[in-house]
Amino acid sequence: MMAGEDLRQAVIVAAYEVRKYLRSRRLLGMLILLALIIGLILGLPPALGSSYPSTPNAFVGTFAGFASLLAVLCGVLFAADALCSEHEKRTGYFLFPNPVRRETIVVGKLMASLAASWTILLLYYGVASVAALAVTQSLSVDVGLSAAYALAYVSCVVGVAFLLSSVLKGTIAATVLTFFLFTLIFTIVGALLFVGKVDPWFIPTDAAGIISNILSAPGQGPPGLRAFVPDPGISLAVFAGYFVIGSIVATVMFRRRELKT
Amino acid sequence: MAEPIAVKGLGKDYGTFTALGALDLSIPAGTCFGYLGPNGAGKSTTIKILTNLIRPTRGQATLFGVDVQREPTKALRKVGTVIETPEFYGYLSPLEVLAYAGKLRGMSKTALAARSESVLKTVKLTGWADKRVETFSKGMKQRLAVGQALLHEPDLLILDEPTSGLDPRGMAEVRDIVKSLKREGRTIFMSSHLLGEVTEVCDAAALIDHGKLLLQGTLDELAKRADATAFQAAFLAPLNADELAWITGLPGVKSAADSGNGVIEIRLAGGPEVQASVISSIVRSGLQLTAFRPVGTALEQLYLEQIQETSK
Numbered sequence: 001m002m003a004g005e006d007l008r009q010a011v012i013v014a015a016y017e018v019r020k021y022l023r024s025r026r027l028l029g030m031l032i033l034l035a036l037i038i039g040l041i042l043g044l045p046p047a048l049g050s051s052y053p054s055t056p057n058a059f060v061g062t063f064a065g066f067a068s069l070l071a072v073l074c075g076v077l078f079a080a081d082a083l084c085s086e087h088e089k090r091t092g093y094f095l096f097p098n099p100v101r102r103e104t105i106v107v108g109k110l111m112a113s114l115a116a117s118w119t120i121l122l123l124y125y126g127v128a129s130v131a132a133l134a135v136t137q138s139l140s141v142d143v144g145l146s147a148a149y150a151l152a153y154v155s156c157v158v159g160v161a162f163l164l165s166s167v168l169k170g171t172i173a174a175t176v177l178t179f180f181l182f183t184l185i186f187t188i189v190g191a192l193l194f195v196g197k198v199d200p201w202f203i204p205t206d207a208a209g210i211i212s213n214i215l216s217a218p219g220q221g222p223p224g225l226r227a228f229v230p231d232p233g234i235s236l237a238v239f240a241g242y243f244v245i246g247s248i249v250a251t252v253m254f255r256r257r258e259l260k261t
Numbered sequence: 262m263a264e265p266i267a268v269k270g271l272g273k274d275y276g277t278f279t280a281l282g283a284l285d286l287s288i289p290a291g292t293c294f295g296y297l298g299p300n301g302a303g304k305s306t307t308i309k310i311l312t313n314l315i316r317p318t319r320g321q322a323t324l325f326g327v328d329v330q331r332e333p334t335k336a337l338r339k340v341g342t343v344i345e346t347p348e349f350y351g352y353l354s355p356l357e358v359l360a361y362a363g364k365l366r367g368m369s370k371t372a373l374a375a376r377s378e379s380v381l382k383t384v385k386l387t388g389w390a391d392k393r394v395e396t397f398s399k400g401m402k403q404r405l406a407v408g409q410a411l412l413h414e415p416d417l418l419i420l421d422e423p424t425s426g427l428d429p430r431g432m433a434e435v436r437d438i439v440k441s442l443k444r445e446g447r448t449i450f451m452s453s454h455l456l457g458e459v460t461e462v463c464d465a466a467a468l469i470d471h472g473k474l475l476l477q478g479t480l481d482e483l484a485k486r487a488d489a490t491a492f493q494a495a496f497l498a499p500l501n502a503d504e505l506a507w508i509t510g511l512p513g514v515k516s517a518a519d520s521g522n523g524v525i526e527i528r529l530a531g532g533p534e535v536q537a538s539v540i541s542s543i544v545r546s547g548l549q550l551t552a553f554r555p556v557g558t559a560l561e562q563l564y565l566e567q568i569q570e571t572s573k
Binding site for chain 1: 333349352
């Protein structure tokens with residue numbers, strides 16, 4: 001458990017991490033990407049002469065299709081270099097001799113990563129909801145559930161990114177591996193498991209199907225083909241598992257890691 | 262009151278390589294202690310263990326009686342550190358760097374503002390207070406490192422090569438800061454391979470090589486342990502072999518070697534009395550002595566002797 005002093009220090013670490021996102025323009029970069037995605041989703045249909053979906057679920061469903069990618073990019077930009085950069089860039093020589101526990105530093109950085117990632121996704125869903133309300137004149141609870149699932153998924157990505165950041169030496173390696181793990185490696189493993197007739201419920205990228213599925217009409221898969229449909233409860237448990245285990249391992253590894261460079 | 266630094270049987274291995282053997286060291290309060298040794302001797306390893314950056318393989322290190330490994334946050338509370346040339350977050354300004362460190366240490370806003378202004382003035386970074394650190398030179402970062410170490414007015418300063426990366430003026434300024442801290446009664450533990458620097462600012466020193474403590478004592482004690490002191494004697498005309506042999510045979514002279522151009526290097530065994538006697542003998546002999554000056558300090562002599570011995 002964190003004592004009051006640890007929590008106070010964690011908040012300070014988090015505040016300076018957020019300042020890093022702002023000054024290094026990572027947050028700005030994500031906001032620009034967000035604006036591009038939203039602009040394309042809202043701008044392309046009228047430009048191509050087609051109409052918007054008529055139901056709120058179908059309308060936000062288009063947005064939800066990109067939520068997983070946004071979550072991965074958030075993990076890459078806000079979490080992947082959080083721990084290893086203190087070693088690689090030697091800033092640990094300034095930070096670590098202060099009377100602050102390494103666990104507190106990890107918690108502070110984790111708080112900042114989650115806050116930035118959640119802000120991006122909430123903003124994304126916020127714009128999607130407002131647009132859905134304007135176009136379809138209605139909203140559904142499913143939109144809120146999809147947003148909640150997206151937040152859970154991004155937490156899972158952040159947990160895994162922290163784990164990688166705590167064990168890898170370089171920021172580039174941590175960043176690249178986090179990105180490819182969630183865009184390629186997990187997808188390939190999930191597909192191979194599925195071919196081997198094993199449901200990939202424990203693979204985060206497959207479990208993340210719940211973000212879009214909640215907004216789709218049931219039974220929309222190709223007829224006659226076996227399809228993996230993740231269960232929301234199980235997927236949330238998987239996300240929580242990856243986040244908790246990732247964070248705990250990251251904390252232990254960061255605490256054990258010596259500053260030798 | 263417990264000693265600011267107490268180290269017992271401290272050692273660190275990296276696989277089969279022993280970076281630090283089994284170090285025993287204690288630094289009394291108010292001492293400015295020089296920690297000497299060549300590159301790779303184990304100085305930085307000791308300092309990194311003391312500041313909880315690495316774990317010892319054996320032994321114990323305490324700061325003010327608190328075990329650094331068991332209670333690092335408590336042990337480091339009254340300590341300011343400069344370890345190698347630390348990097349700072351490039352997106353912060355010196356004021357923000359100090360605010361980060363100060364807030365982590367629980368300093369109040371008022372104290373932080375006052376101390377930040379004061380230390381930036383001390384390390385001559387006032388004009389750069391709002392500029393981002395990413396534009397700073399190594400020397401400026403080193404000044405900031407010294408500044409953040411002083412921020413919370415620590416009772417103990419652990420400085421690893423504090424003048425590294427500084428120009429001669431910057432080096433002199435850091436030495437002045439260390440001297441002023443010494444006058445304030447703070448304990449300073451400073452690693453260096455600049456013997457002149459240690460001689461200038463420290464009261465006591467330890468010499469380490471290959472992870473082993475070779476010598477420890479006050480500077481006076483160490484100077485007395487120097488086997489010989491070297492001098493350069495310059496003459497109006499070059500000496501011949503007989504004259505050189507005669508000087509070599511003088512009481513207290515360990516050796517005399519011709520350095521060319523009428524200059525010889527004389528190694529003496531003994532203190533100022535021997536020096537006076539040798540100078541007097543040379544002058545009385547009729548040899549035209551134009552200068553007699555020390556080559557380095559006694560500490561340098563001792564250092565070189567000891568390092569040569571451990572290299573054998």
